[in-house]
Amino acid sequence: MSTAPQTALEKGALVGSGKFLLRDVSLPAAVLHERPLLNNISWMQGFAERHGARLAPHGKTTMTPRLFHRQLEAGAWGITLATATQCVAAFEHGVTRLLMANQLVGAANMSLVADLIERGAEFYCLVDGVENARALNTFFAQRGLRLQVMIELGVEGGRCGIRNDVELDTLLAALAELPALSLTGIEGYEGIIGGQDLIAGVRAYADRLIDTVRRLKRRNALALPKPLITASGSKWFDLIAEAFDLADLRDECTPLLRPGCYVVHDHKLYADAMEDVKTRHPDLQGELMPALEVFAHVQSLPEPGLAIIALGKRDIGCDPDLPMPLRWYSEGKPPRDVRDWTVRNLMDQHLYLSVPAKTDLAVGDVLSFGTSHPCLTFDKWRQVLLVDDALNVVETLATRF
Amino acid sequence: MSTAPQTALEKGALVGSGKFLLRDVSLPAAVLHERPLLNNISWMQGFAERHGARLAPHGKTTMTPRLFHRQLEAGAWGITLATATQCVAAFEHGVTRLLMANQLVGAANMSLVADLIERGAEFYCLVDGVENARALNTFFAQRGLRLQVMIELGVEGGRCGIRNDVELDTLLAALAELPALSLTGIEGYEGIIGGQDLIAGVRAYADRLIDTVRRLKRRNALALPKPLITASGSKWFDLIAEAFDLADLRDECTPLLRPGCYVVHDHKLYADAMEDVKTRHPDLQGELMPALEVFAHVQSLPEPGLAIIALGKRDIGCDPDLPMPLRWYSEGKPPRDVRDWTVRNLMDQHLYLSVPAKTDLAVGDVLSFGTSHPCLTFDKWRQVLLVDDALNVVETLATRF
Numbered sequence: 037m038s039t040a041p042q043t044a045l046e047k048g049a050l051v052g053s054g055k056f057l058l059r060d061v062s063l064p065a066a067v068l069h070e071r072p073l074l075n076n077i078s079w080m081q082g083f084a085e086r087h088g089a090r091l092a093p094h095g096k097t098t099m100t101p102r103l104f105h106r107q108l109e110a111g112a113w114g115i116t117l118a119t120a121t122q123c124v125a126a127f128e129h130g131v132t133r134l135l136m137a138n139q140l141v142g143a144a145n146m147s148l149v150a151d152l153i154e155r156g157a158e159f160y161c162l163v164d165g166v167e168n169a170r171a172l173n174t175f176f177a178q179r180g181l182r183l184q185v186m187i188e189l190g191v192e193g194g195r196c197g198i199r200n201d202v203e204l205d206t207l208l209a210a211l212a213e214l215p216a217l218s219l220t221g222i223e224g225y226e227g228i229i230g231g232q233d234l235i236a237g238v239r240a241y242a243d244r245l246i247d248t249v250r251r252l253k254r255r256n257a258l259a260l261p262k263p264l265i266t267a268s269g270s271k272w273f274d275l276i277a278e279a280f281d282l283a284d285l286r287d288e289c290t291p292l293l294r295p296g297c298y299v300v301h302d303h304k305l306y307a308d309a310m311e312d313v314k315t316r317h318p319d320l321q322g323e324l325m326p327a328l329e330v331f332a333h334v335q336s337l338p339e340p341g342l343a344i345i346a347l348g349k350r351d352i353g354c355d356p357d358l359p360m361p362l363r364w365y366s367e368g369k370p371p372r373d374v375r376d377w378t379v380r381n382l383m384d385q386h387l388y389l390s391v392p393a394k395t396d397l398a399v400g401d402v403l404s405f406g407t408s409h410p411c412l413t414f415d416k417w418r419q420v421l422l423v424d425d426a427l428n429v430v431e432t433l434a435t436r437f
Numbered sequence: 438m439s440t441a442p443q444t445a446l447e448k449g450a451l452v453g454s455g456k457f458l459l460r461d462v463s464l465p466a467a468v469l470h471e472r473p474l475l476n477n478i479s480w481m482q483g484f485a486e487r488h489g490a491r492l493a494p495h496g497k498t499t500m501t502p503r504l505f506h507r508q509l510e511a512g513a514w515g516i517t518l519a520t521a522t523q524c525v526a527a528f529e530h531g532v533t534r535l536l537m538a539n540q541l542v543g544a545a546n547m548s549l550v551a552d553l554i555e556r557g558a559e560f561y562c563l564v565d566g567v568e569n570a571r572a573l574n575t576f577f578a579q580r581g582l583r584l585q586v587m588i589e590l591g592v593e594g595g596r597c598g599i600r601n602d603v604e605l606d607t608l609l610a611a612l613a614e615l616p617a618l619s620l621t622g623i624e625g626y627e628g629i630i631g632g633q634d635l636i637a638g639v640r641a642y643a644d645r646l647i648d649t650v651r652r653l654k655r656r657n658a659l660a661l662p663k664p665l666i667t668a669s670g671s672k673w674f675d676l677i678a679e680a681f682d683l684a685d686l687r688d689e690c691t692p693l694l695r696p697g698c699y700v701v702h703d704h705k706l707y708a709d710a711m712e713d714v715k716t717r718h719p720d721l722q723g724e725l726m727p728a729l730e731v732f733a734h735v736q737s738l739p740e741p742g743l744a745i746i747a748l749g750k751r752d753i754g755c756d757p758d759l760p761m762p763l764r765w766y767s768e769g770k771p772p773r774d775v776r777d778w779t780v781r782n783l784m785d786q787h788l789y790l791s792v793p794a795k796t797d798l799a800v801g802d803v804l805s806f807g808t809s810h811p812c813l814t815f816d817k818w819r820q821v822l823l824v825d826d827a828l829n830v831v832e833t834l835a836t837r838f
Contacts, residue, residue, distance in 0.1 A: 045529075047522040047838075051545035062522055062545045096751075096786065118786040119747070121448040121463055128446075138786070141734040141747055141801055144452035144463045164737055168800045195787055196737035196745050333542040336565055336597040344597050346520070346542055350497075350816055350838070355750070384812050385497065385519040385539070386596055399569045400542055411785050415751055416816065418838070437448075437751070437819070 046418045047351075050429060057331060057427040058365055058402050064332040064351045066413065066420040067404075068300060070430055072325035073422070074106075079322050080273075080298045081110045087277035087293075088286040092116045092135050092266065094296025097411050100420065101129030102433045103299060114158070116294040120145035123159065125436035127152050135266070136161040137223060137294065139168055139188075139196060146175045153181050160264065162188040162223050164197050166210040173214035185211075186221040186264060187252075189245060194228040204248070208257055219257055221264030221289075222249040226272050238272045242279030249289055266292035271309040273298070274316060296411070300328040303406030304357050328413060328420075329362060329404045335386070340393040345403060348385035352405060353412030358382055359405040361389060366401045374403065447819045448752075451830060458732060458828040459766055459803050465733040465752045467814065467821040468805075469701060471831055473726035474823070475507075480723050481674075481699045482511045488678035488694075489687040493517045493536050493667065495697025498812050501821065502530030503834045504700060515559070517695040521546035524560065526837035528553050536667070537562040538624060538695065540569055540589075540597060547576045554582050561665065563589040563624050565598050567611040574615035586612075587622040587665060590646060595629040605649070609658055620658055622665030622690075623650040627673050639673045643680030650690055667693035672710040674699070675717060697812070701729040704807030705758050729814060729821075730763060730805045736787070741794040746804060749786035753806060754813030759783055760806040762790060767802045775804065 048065035057067065084091040090113035095104055104115050104126060114133030117123045123134045140149055140161045153159055163169045163185045176183045187207060190197020198204055211219050224245045229237040249265045252258050265285060268276040273295050280291040297306050301324040310324050332347035352359045358379040363371040380388040387405075391397055407413045414420070415437045422431040449466035458468065485492040491514035496505055505516050505527060515534030518524045524535045541550055541562045554560055564570045564586045577584045588608060591598020599605055612620050625646045630638040650666045653659050666686060669677040674696050681692040698707050702725040711725050733748035753760045759780040764772040781789040788806075792798055808814045815821070816838045823832040 045522065045525050045549070047520065049522065051548050060545060062549060063543050119448065121446065121450065124446050138747070139736050139800070141736050142464050144461060145734075147452050148446070148463060164739065165800055168737075171801060190739055192740070194739070195784070195789070196739055199739060333546075335540050335542050336569075338565065338591055338595070338597055338600060339593070346539070349756070349813060383596075388596070399540070399566055400572055412750060416838075418819075437817075 048417060048419055048421060050432065055429045057421065057423050057429060061421065061429065063402065064330055064347045066351075066417040067329050067331055068420055068422045068433070069327045069329070070422055070424055072327040073300060075322070076299050076301055076324050076327060077106055077110045079324060080295060081112065083273070084277065084293050085111070087281040088284075089277055089280055089291040089293050092292045092294040093299060094118075094137070094269070094294050095126055096122060097296035098299060098414050099125065099436045100414070100433050101126065101131070101436060102431070104129065104131050107299065113290070113292060116296070120148040123152060123157070124148055127155070127157050129436070132156060133158045134160070135292070135294065137225070138162055139164060140172060141168065143175065146172065149183070150176060150179045150181055153183070160184045160186055160220060162186050162196070163207065163211075163217075164188040164190065166207060169207065169210055169214055169217060173216045177216040182216055182218050184218045184220045184259075186223045186266070187219065189222060189224045189248060191229060191241065193230065195225070197224065208252075218259040219252070220260045221258065221266065222252065223264075224267040225269065226267050226276060227269045235275065238275045239279060242267060242276050246279065246283045246285065253288065262288065262290045264292055265289045266294055268293040268295055270295040270297040270306055274313045297409065298324055300410045301326045302328070302408055302410050303360050303362070304408035306409070326406055328410050329406055330359070330413065331402055331404050332387070334397060334399050334401045334403065337397065337399060341390060343389045343391045343397060345387040345389050346385070347387045347405065348383055350384055351416050353407050353409060353416070354382050355409060355412050357408035359387065359407055362404045362406050364397065364401060364403055366396070366398065449818060449820055449822060451833065456830045458822065458824050458830060462822065462830065464803065465731055465748045467752070467818045468730050468732055469821055469823045469834070470728045470730070471823055471825055473728040474701060476723070477700050477702055477725050477728060478507055478511045480725060481696060482513065484674070485678065485694050486512070488682040489685075490678055490681055490692040490694050493693045493695045494700060495538070495670070495695050496527055497523060498697035499700060499815050500526065500837045501815070501834050502527065502532070502837060503832070505530065505532050508700065514691070514693060517697070521549040524553060524558070525549055528556070528558050530837070533557060534559045535561070536693070536695065538626070539563055540565060541573060542569065544576065547573065550584070551577065551580045551582055554584070561585045561587055561621060563587050563597070564608065564612075564618075565589040565591065567608060570608065570611055570615055570618060574617045578617040583617055583619050585619045585621045585660075587624045587667070588620065590623060590625045590649060592630060592642065594631065596626070598625065609653075619660040620653070621661045622659065622667065623653065624665075625668040626670065627668050627677060628670045636676065639676045640680060643668060643677050647680065647684045647686065654689065663689065663691045665693055666690045667695055669694040669696055671696040671698040671707055675714045698810065699725055701811045702727045703729070703809055703811050704761050704763070705809035707810070727807055729811050730807055731760070731814065732803055732805050733788070735798060735800050735802045735804065738798065738800055742791060744790045744792045744798060746788040746790050747786070748788045748806065749784055751785055752817050754808050754810060754817070755783050756810060756813050758809035760788065760808055763805045763807050765798065765802060765804055767797070767799065
């Protein structure tokens with residue numbers, strides 16, 4: 037019933053036969069710089085390995101299958117995803133080991149996952165309640181399948197996940213009676229920890245995950261010889277990795293880190309978090325580098341000191357911070373640093389940029405913008421452009437949001 | 438270079454052979470209710486006609502070609518769009534009269550538009566500066582084409598558009614020397630008007646548009662016998678329509694209204710605006726009705742009074758207001774009104790909903806949510822589901838963001 041043609045010209049498309057970003061691309065366009073991208077994939081893989089952990093990058097950030105491939109080629113254990121349809125998208129692009137870091141809810145979503153398992157996927161999802169566990173058991177038993185689940189440990193005032201040991205025991209007792217479910221590990225997300233001392237809170241939470249997986253092993257509650265234990269977004273990954281490493285889990289478990297945003301990093305939220313990581317680890321070698329930018333034209337210069345940029349909320353995220361101008365490209369001149377210019381406002385299709393009252397900025401010039409938190413920029417694009425240092429487009433990467 | 442398969446299973450997809458939204462669809466899903474949708478298309482068309490204006494609905498809101506077709510079938514003059522790639526998407530789906538309510542900037546974007554004109558599109562875009570006008574003239578002259586442009590009238594402190602008559606005269610003098618450009622009308626957007634008395638401000642702005650188009654006619658500066666005059670989003674459309682009607686423009690101009698959000702309306706921003714329209718027009722017959730909702734599952738009930746819903750910023754807009762819970766669907770029970778429940782927080786893939794501490798809400802139940810401002814919900818979806826009153830899916834509508 038869809039009327040979309042199969043070969044659509046998307047925004048950010050290459051126009052004509054050239055490959056130069058500033059001339060041959062319909063702007064605005066979302067751009068990945070190849071060198072920092074490859075650095076990040078390699079750096080985080082190495083970080084995990086040095087801490088005796090495997091990497092299951094969260095794919096929800098980019099939903100870009102070609103990046104999943106690069107992450108797997110670098111040594112990732114599998115790809116983490118947030119929803120059943122995201123898992124379908126990853127599997128259709130050859131990702132066979134899928135950690136859905138969420139509860140699986142609804143018959144249609146269960147059906148999608150059952151199809152994946154039948155087609156050979158190694159799939160894991162979370163449970164945090166008896167009701168959902170029973171619904172899953174009924175569904176997967178009817179399909180003649182077993183579903184691998186992990187118990188999510190949550191915190192009071194947090195998001196999903198069981199809150200305490202009473203709930204843990206209740207859930208374990210229920211799972212013991214549900215033959216279509218295999219309990220394969222323990223999951224947590226430290227990003228929802230609050231309180232005065234976040235570092236102590238994250239460390240205590242990691243210890244609770246470790247303690248729980250060990251207790252479950254002792255009780256023979258886990259179906260895998262080396263059950264999964266997983267946590268970590270892109271902000272506190274060092275603390276989680278250290279805790280797993282200190283506990284020396286690698287012989288008894290499969291410790292998994294699953295940061296997502298690290299792959300393209302950012303210009304503020306995660307840039308600041310990286311500074312904190314470096315402060316905590318003065319000897320750290322290398323670091324994450326921002327790889328995602330959005331390029332756009334100056335559309336109008338209606339008043340001194342104001343430029344309207346052809347870039348809006350449809351093209352770039354503004355949560356938690358407005359986009360940040362980075363560089364100004366004017367034909368025949370070297371790029372100029374404009375990080376001291378400020379964004380006044382962002383509308384659906386327009387950005388208001390404060391610029392110096394006297395400037396030779398011209399309509400048609402190009403500006404690059406960085407973001408704070410990359411997830412809500414990626415999902416604005418059906419394709420992103422991989423570029424080299426000379427801003428030539430190396431590859432067009434389709435997204436699957 | 439894209440690796441996306443041609444027949445992707447998107448989020449919100451029908452799963453299996455049934456068509457019942459609450460059972461056969463992978464939730465979350467974006468849903469259009471057919472009855473209010475058809476009401477809105479018909480109502481705004483009638484409103485424009487009664488005021489002697491044509492309707493050029495802004496397509497950027499939905500970027501859903503099947504809705505463009507319905508708007509055109511109801512009598513719309515053409516479709517308004519915001520960018521060159523949006524125009525390409527509309528044209529590829531059979532929309533031949535395109536009003537790009539923006540400046541056309543960048544060689545790649547000009548090339549896309551030149552291709553459309555060569556393929557038969559009736560295309561209009563805006564100019565507000567000599568520099569851009571000259572660049573357009575050079576490009577389209579080289580292609581052997583004429584480009585139809587309209588002058589955008591802006592306001593001090595506003596967005597694009599010339600600010601005053603001095604700038605108007607400068608631009609007119611330049612356009613007179615640019616043979617590849619045809620000046621075809623005057624454009625404005627009243628949504629950027631500020632000040633104490635917005636109603637008086639919008640009326641004065643409409644009068645300035647009318648006065649300007651008449652002056653240009655007298656000076657023979659316009660290439661069309663009935664030049665275009667256009668303004669109006671979905672908030673102040675009544676004031677713009679009245680001003681055009683009072684000026685009795687229809688014999689000398691083509692007055693165009695171009696609201697976009699009206700087609701699905703909303704549950705807050707435009708719902709409030711509609712109340713204001715009704716207050717200004719106590720005799721108004723009929724009204725706009727909300728047609729867009731997002732349906733999602735209860736994913737977890739981790740604490741009394743808190744439900745985590747499988748719905749996030751990846752699925753629903755939260756600008757300017759958080760999503761609003763509307764109805765609760767539990768199998769075997771009639772839908773219940775939950776508009777008094779409140780959203781605490783929205784993350785990328787999760788929504789925190791405050792619910793009564795004692796409730797029989799269950800994991801797997803379905804909730805529908807409304808939005809404030811529909812644009813930033815539409816662009817989260819590659820397809821939206823058109824449903825009838827019984828919540829059966831009537832059609833899957835592809836979007837082209």
